[in-house]
Amino acid sequence: MIAILNYRAGNLTSVKRALDHENIPSQITDEPGVLKQALGIIFPGVGAAGSAMRNLQTSRLDHVLKALIASGKPMLGICLGCQIILTESMENSTQTLDIFPGISRRFDPDLRDEAGNPINIPHMGWNSVSLQRECVLFRNVPENAEFYFVHSFYPDPGPAYVMGTTHYGLDFCSVFGRQGLWALQFHPEKSGRPGLKILNNFYRYCLEQSHA
Amino acid sequence: MLSKRVIPCLDVRDGKLTKGVKFLGNVEIGDPVETAKLYYEEGADEIVFYDITASSEDRGILLRVVEKVAETIFIPFSVGGGIASLEDMRSVLLAGAEKVSVNSAAVKNPHIIAQGAEAFGSQCMVVGMDVLRVDKSQAVPSGYEIVIHGGRKRMGLDALKWAQEVESLGAGEICLNSIDADGTREGYELDLTGLIARNVRIPVIASGGAGSPEHMVQAVTAGRASAALIASIVHYGEYTIAGIKEYMHHAGVKVRRTW
Numbered sequence: 199m200i201a202i203l204n205y206r207a208g209n210l211t212s213v214k215r216a217l218d219h220e221n222i223p224s225q226i227t228d229e230p231g232v233l234k235q236a237l238g239i240i241f242p243g244v245g246a247a248g249s250a251m252r253n254l255q256t257s258r259l260d261h262v263l264k265a266l267i268a269s270g271k272p273m274l275g276i277c278l279g280c281q282i283i284l285t286e287s288m289e290n291s292t293q294t295l296d297i298f299p300g301i302s303r304r305f306d307p308d309l310r311d312e313a314g315n316p317i318n319i320p321h322m323g324w325n326s327v328s329l330q331r332e333c334v335l336f337r338n339v340p341e342n343a344e345f346y347f348v349h350s351f352y353p354d355p356g357p358a359y360v361m362g363t364t365h366y367g368l369d370f371c372s373v374f375g376r377q378g379l380w381a382l383q384f385h386p387e388k389s390g391r392p393g394l395k396i397l398n399n400f401y402r403y404c405l406e407q408s409h410a
Numbered sequence: 411m412l413s414k415r416v417i418p419c420l421d422v423r424d425g426k427l428t429k430g431v432k433f434l435g436n437v438e439i440g441d442p443v444e445t446a447k448l449y450y451e452e453g454a455d456e457i458v459f460y461d462i463t464a465s466s467e468d469r470g471i472l473l474r475v476v477e478k479v480a481e482t483i484f485i486p487f488s489v490g491g492g493i494a495s496l497e498d499m500r501s502v503l504l505a506g507a508e509k510v511s512v513n514s515a516a517v518k519n520p521h522i523i524a525q526g527a528e529a530f531g532s533q534c535m536v537v538g539m540d541v542l543r544v545d546k547s548q549a550v551p552s553g554y555e556i557v558i559h560g561g562r563k564r565m566g567l568d569a570l571k572w573a574q575e576v577e578s579l580g581a582g583e584i585c586l587n588s589i590d591a592d593g594t595r596e597g598y599e600l601d602l603t604g605l606i607a608r609n610v611r612i613p614v615i616a617s618g619g620a621g622s623p624e625h626m627v628q629a630v631t632a633g634r635a636s637a638a639l640i641a642s643i644v645h646y647g648e649y650t651i652a653g654i655k656e657y658m659h660h661a662g663v664k665v666r667r668t669w
Contacts, residue, residue, distance in 0.1 A: 212506065219481065245531045311411075
């Protein structure tokens with residue numbers, strides 16, 4: 199079973215529906231016991247970093263998550279769940295979980311697109327990912343696949359953790375982490391077949407780890 | 411590099427498509443879920459549902475449709491039409507829509523945009539604008555006026571001023587419909603689209619007037635739109651979404667071609 203972390207940050211049901219469609223057993227939960235039993239954890243989320251952090255701290259889920267990660271539990275952060283595992287967010291200068299060194303930055307409004315026009319903010323729509331390193335999540339995902347993004351801040355982790363980049367006014371990091379602990383700025387649950395493939399690859403990795 | 415989006419719009423009344431949608435082979439399909447699935451598989455980047463159900467008692471039918479769509483397709487979709495309160499927004503989002511679109515209700519009570527953005531995030535707040543070309547005046551200096559109730563009621567509100575206001579209130583996107591171009595199939599209102607897109611920083615979806623893939627290229631180049639909304643040109647099987655995207659690609663527009 200995959201646990202979808204419930205910390206009252208936006209709509210968690212779209213991740214649940216995508217997993218259901220792929221016949222991946224899952225449960226939306228904030229129970230430490232259930233999180234511990236799960237093969238892996240998906241850390242989703244939309245909205246603002248500040249209120250998300252407050253929810254995590256109030257429920258002490260911040261400590262629970264860190265302990266689970268230290269124990270080697272596979273985890274996948276999505277969108278806000280990807281930014282919040284860095285040290286800090288420029289969104290209201292929020293201190294975040296500090297699982298990876300790095301900062302979430304706002305897109306500079308002076309950035310320009312390929313036609314020389316100012317970029318729209320948020321970055322909303324389909325964009326590609328250029329993988330910098332091999333990543334099991336992207337196994338059998340077509341190289342020119344695109345993914346659905348919607349965000350005004352982007353993760354800027356330490357260079358050692360960058361796995362994939364996306365171009366929007368600048369090259370920003372859209373996939374980072376390490377084996378077993380990944381973060382995606384885009385929404386795999388809203389990215390059609392390539393996105394569903396990524397969720398399947400995560401589940402397969404979790405299954406393999408549990409049998410290892 | 412960000413792709414320009416191709417977005418089919420489906421009009422729904424009492425849980426059924428209002429116009430028979432005909433695909434190749436002229437099979438008429440009235441089921442919004444099956445139609446959404448077909449467009450999803452054909453490469454639609456997003457889908458817009460516009461609910462024209464007259465009475466609020468029938469709202470439950472729409473929500474069941476939204477739930478089924480959310481279980482079937484895995485791209486973003488939005489729901490508009492008759493969204494007038496935070497409660498309306500919440501029920502549609504919980505049923506699985508990615509975004510809600512407010513139109514008349516926002517003109518009557520702009521505060522609802524800020525409330526929606528605060529409660530659910532700007533990313534899911536689309537403001538739909540119906541716009542009529544008029545003589546320039548003191549109240550409407552741009553020559554484009556906001557109308558509501560499906561174009562029947564002029565509001566004396568300047569479209570450019572309104573677009574900037576909805577942006578500052580926290581809208582995440584504008585769906586810009588030209589009443590003059592709507593249904594003509596002679597192309598989008600490019601002056602209007604360009605005017606709004608140049609003067610806000612949030613994405614603008616061009617709507618009204620699509621008759622060919624070339625019109626869609628114009629909307630996202632000269633018109634500077636982030637996305638082009640289409641209806642009849644795909645509903646009656648004249649063009650496929652995949653074919654439209656191929657055309658746009660060859661015209662030099664970046665579109666998503668792998669799905």
